[in-house]
């Protein structure tokens with residue numbers, strides 16, 4: 001009997017993070033892990049670094065809310081991807097498929113369903129994303145990060161597991177981070193990031209406030225691919241496109257974060273008790289999931305929220321100063337949060353859902 005599992009998910013790091021945390025646990029548990037992702041997505045870069053995982057690239061298409069000529073070609077790519085995934089799954093005969101969402105997961109779920117393979121889906125946001133909404137009818141179970149997500153799911157499929165936070169993030173060292181950054185111990189540090197792909201809007205506002213921010217703080221700025229502007233380099237300010245192995249140390253240095261409200265990132269900040277200024281992605285460029293994520297955190301007292309439409313240099317400065325001055329108040333609230341470790345629950349669910357031959 002094979003003991004294979006297929007993982008899928010991609011498009012942005014948010015759709016790979018849970019898989020990255022789950023992967024070593026599955027391997028310890030005796031599963032052979034196979035990943036199906038896209039040809040060019042961030043998942044390929046992140047997964048091929050993982051030992052013992054075979055990666056299959058398939059074609060995929062994006063389902064856009066706006067006009068693009070690619071909208072005519074992409075349905076064919078999804079069909080080709082579903083055929084490719086069907087063939088891979090037929091050949092590999094996994095016991096189960098675990099899908100984290102993102103567009104590449106749609107053809108994999110269809111290919112898995114055609115092979116009658118049990119499918120588990122994971123949803124990080126309060127409301128399911130489009131790819132997961134398409135996939136849910138084909139799934140056996142849907143794991144959720146937020147308890148309230150079950151309201152949007154068939155009751156027999158919903159399974160609340162909690163937030164997955166990569167273990168290594170808690171092992172950062174502030175001393176190593178300060179040395180790496182060349183920062184001083186005497187000034188507080190802000191970590192600003194615009195989600196895993198970066199945010200032009202947040203970058204512009206950080207640049208506009210930089211001069212004033214640097215009078216009181218040091219700033220780590222994760223800008224996104226191709227967005228680093230070397231002309232802005234100065235003492236106390238470091239820019240990165242994307243950070244992998246140094247992220248735990250950089251988080252250990254940060255006293256406060258400015259961020260979009262992607263579900264994985266905000267639970268990571270919560271688990272590390274970092275007071276947050278969240279600027280959720282607006283409805284004009286998303287389904288509004290981050291607005292709901294941020295509201296849920298604000299109601300619990302973990303953060304302040306600046307709606308994207310109200311974002312300006314002045315507003316950002318005012319809110320950052322407020323959150324920094326009141327940081328102990330936010331930390332106290334975050335200390336009360338109950339963050340359970342969902343990995344064991346998920347492994348158990350995978351074991352009990354997987355096909356037995």
Ligand SMILES: CC(=O)N[C@H]1[C@@H](OP(=O)(O)OP(=O)(O)OC[C@H]2O[C@@H](n3ccc(=O)[nH]c3=O)[C@H](O)[C@@H]2O)O[C@H](CO)[C@@H](O)[C@@H]1O
Nearest residue numbers: 012013014017124125195196222242243262263264265290
């Ligand atoms: C534009 C978009 O569709 N965003 C969605 C995407 O966000 P996005 O891909 O930004 O995902 P998240 O904010 O949830 O997670 C980002 C992940 O990338 C990691 N990271 C980030 C920067 C970096 O330099 N290094 C690094 O490792 C973070 O630690 C985190 O684990 O998925 C989230 C989870 O479904 C959704 O809530 C977001 O709405």
